[in-house]
Amino acid sequence: MELRQLEYFVAVADELSFTRAGQRLHVVQSGVSATVKSLERELGVTLFDRSPQAVSLTDAGLAFLPHARATLDAAREAAEIVSVSTGGLRGALNVGTMTTSGLVDVPAVLGHFHHEHPNVALHLRTVPSGSAGLADAVLRGTLDVAFLSLTGRPPSGLRWRELATARIVLVVPADHRLADRHAVALDDLTDEVFVDFPVGYGNRTVVDQAFAAERLERHVVHEVADLTTGAQCVAERLGIAFLPTVVIPDDERLRTIEVAAPLWWYVGVGTATSRRPSAALRAFLTLVAGHVQAPAPRPPRRAARTR
Numbered sequence: 384m385e386l387r388q389l390e391y392f393v394a395v396a397d398e399l400s401f402t403r404a405g406q407r408l409h410v411v412q413s414g415v416s417a418t419v420k421s422l423e424r425e426l427g428v429t430l431f432d433r434s435p436q437a438v439s440l441t442d443a444g445l446a447f448l449p450h451a452r453a454t455l456d457a458a459r460e461a462a463e464i465v466s467v468s469t470g471g472l473r474g475a476l477n478v479g480t481m482t483t484s485g486l487v488d489v490p491a492v493l494g495h496f497h498h499e500h501p502n503v504a505l506h507l508r509t510v511p512s513g514s515a516g517l518a519d520a521v522l523r524g525t526l527d528v529a530f531l532s533l534t535g536r537p538p539s540g541l542r543w544r545e546l547a548t549a550r551i552v553l554v555v556p557a558d559h560r561l562a563d564r565h566a567v568a569l570d571d572l573t574d575e576v577f578v579d580f581p582v583g584y585g586n587r588t589v590v591d592q593a594f595a596a597e598r599l600e601r602h603v604v605h606e607v608a609d610l611t612t613g614a615q616c617v618a619e620r621l622g623i624a625f626l627p628t629v630v631i632p633d634d635e636r637l638r639t640i641e642v643a644a645p646l647w648w649y650v651g652v653g654t655a656t657s658r659r660p661s662a663a664l665r666a667f668l669t670l671v672a673g674h675v676q677a678p679a680p681r682p683p684r685r686a687a688r689t690r
């Protein structure tokens with residue numbers, strides 16, 4: 384049994400697709416399939432049920448998966464011990480981030496880490512589905528770590544370390560009917576047009592949950608992919624928006640209004656509980672806390688989080 388066979392098996396188990404596993408491994412699909420079949424012959428069992436519609440783990444595959452992961456982790460740790468003793472950390476990290484991190488200075492984290500560990504290759508990625516997509520990529524193994532926003536409990540299998548919070552406030556054009564208000568309730572806004580972010584983004588989830596909790600509907604007409612663009616759209620009178628305070632520009636065309644029931648944006652870092660962190664990942668996580676931007680004061684208790 385070869386480590387390469389185990390690596391291919393784990394990739395297919397994570398992706399539930401031979402094609403996606405090949406893309407992850409930078410190997411053609413036929414090569415992945417042949418290697419997994421070789422492993423199945425060696426073990427004398429079928430590890431995957433295959434059909435044109437789906438790939439799923441058999442009972443044997445489910446039983447074998449944690450041992451395959453443990454073996455790969457042990458081999459990686461052995462290699463890390465040798466590399467550290469002969470000149471420092473080596474390897475690669477796939478890092479996911481939101482299009483606008485706001486509270487975490489991601490470029491500074493990457494720059495500091497590269498300076499300290501130049502032999503670790505860093506690959507930075509964003510995903511179009513926001514924090515939900517980042518969490519999924521970590522769980523599937525295509526990302527080693529991700530900066531993301533969560534509300535409520537993290538998904539099963541995701542180790543979540545909260546880094547900072549920021550208040551979410553309402554942002555309106557300076558000539559808007561609510562511009563002179565100090566605070567608004569959500570039911571004041573049901574007739575408004577909103578600029579917001581795609582479903583799956585952490586700040587969108589916070590606001591959607593708040594409106595759902597009060598059984599209110601709102602009209603999201605314009606969707607944007609980053610927080611800075613959201614503020615610019617409000618300045619151009621395309622709608623109003625809920626934005627974290629840390630990303631709102633100093634612009635005379637904008638006014639900020641408190642929300643009567645405070646909303647909070649939680650930013651942190653996520654890793655998978657199913658995989659033992661590599662030495663490079665452990666070093667990366669150690670650096671992260673030193674590059675958190677000044678957050679707003681925390682809410683008085685965890686229960687204040689919108690769920």
